[in-house]
Amino acid sequence: MTLLARGRPLHRLLTEPLLSVFGLFVLSFSTAGHAQQEARSGEELYIDRLGCWGCHGRAGEGGDGPALRNTRLPLWKFVKQLRLPSETMPPFAHNLVSDADLAIVYDWLDGVETVETPPPVALTLEGPNQVTAEIEVELTVRTVAANLDTSLADPTTWRYRVTLLRRDNTPIAQATLEHRLAGRKEWLEFTTDERGQAVLGPEEGFLPADGSETETEKETTTRLRISSLQANRYALMVEAIGGNESDNPVVFGIGTGIFTVE
Numbered sequence: 001m002t003l004l005a006r007g008r009p010l011h012r013l014l015t016e017p018l019l020s021v022f023g024l025f026v027l028s029f030s031t032a033g034h035a036q037q038e039a040r041s042g043e044e045l046y047i048d049r050l051g052c053w054g055c056h057g058r059a060g061e062g063g064d065g066p067a068l069r070n071t072r073l074p075l076w077k078f079v080k081q082l083r084l085p086s087e088t089m090p091p092f093a094h095n096l097v098s099d100a101d102l103a104i105v106y107d108w109l110d111g112v113e114t115v116e117t118p119p120p121v122a123l124t125l126e127g128p129n130q131v132t133a134e135i136e137v138e139l140t141v142r143t144v145a146a147n148l149d150t151s152l153a154d155p156t157t158w159r160y161r162v163t164l165l166r167r168d169n170t171p172i173a174q175a176t177l178e179h180r181l182a183g184r185k186e187w188l189e190f191t192t193d194e195r196g197q198a199v200l201g202p203e204e205g206f207l208p209a210d211g212s213e214t215e216t217e218k219e220t221t222t223r224l225r226i227s228s229l230q231a232n233r234y235a236l237m238v239e240a241i242g243g244n245e246s247d248n249p250v251v252f253g254i255g256t257g258i259f260t261v262e
């Protein structure tokens with residue numbers, strides 16, 4: 001997530017003065033096309049670039065930090081730990097490592113969840129890192145079907161898993177979130193379950209489930225807002241998922257945002 005707390009567009013501050021109080025998150029989905037140019041293997045990332053091995057062992061067998069090989073953590077929890085560690089581990093910010101690269105590391109460690117790598121869809125959350133009471137997330141969805149394998153190629157079948165956790169990993173249950181698709185007026189409300197999660201779509205996902213999906217590229221902006229959070233630090237993860245069983249999805253894109261409510 002590139003935080004644009006200060007840089008967030010001035011025009012929006014002018015046209016939406018009320019929202020400017022809270023700021024905006026922007027979540028953009030883009031293809032892995034760019035990322036692929038720099039694609040590195042999980043091992044390269046883990047050993048050479050990020051130095052995870054120093055605390056977690058060369059093969060992820062554990063050290064000062066817990067073992068990561070064959071981790072039972074779902075991808076979203078793995079990535080959350082990197083962005084907003086629960087205890088003493090140093091955080092790894094978005095400018096050091098992308099969410100897509102973290103998915104590659106996870107896959108190399110043989111995590112329990114099935115993850116498409118490199119993730120064919122990149123989700124980027126951008127927004128303020130500090131808010132007073134309400135945050136608003138804006139999603140921009142951009143995909144290139146050519147990068148998707150056939151079972152994932154139709155975005156109208158995608159689902160989106162949204163997870164909201166506190167720094168200490170407490171799930172935020174019964175949180176009310178709203179999202180609004182590009183070109184739509186109405187906000188659609190959804191509520192997180194006891195795991196702090198909600199799965200949207202395909203009908204009311206972050207891409208409109210209509211129109212021709214044969215285009216090679218698609219860009220959609222979805223805004224997401226959350227209200228009534230208590231003062232704390234939070235991690236918000238949004239994943240694009242496929243697969244038939246909701247218990248055993250294939251993750252093909254993940255984006256994370258970290259913010260503080262004061």
Ligand code: HEC
Pocket residue numbers: 046050051052053054055056064065066067068071073077078079081082085086087088089090092105
């Ligand atoms: C300076 C030591 C250190 C480094 C470097 C480090 N970690 Fe950690 N890691 C820890 C410690 C200590 C914990 C225990 C929880 C905590 O302190 O937040 C941990 C916990 C974790 C967990 C949670 C594991 C679980 O089962 O709960 C994951 C996932 C993780 N680290 C991944 C990574 C990855 C991937 C990297 C490299 C990008 C990395 N860590 C780099 C020290 C480190």
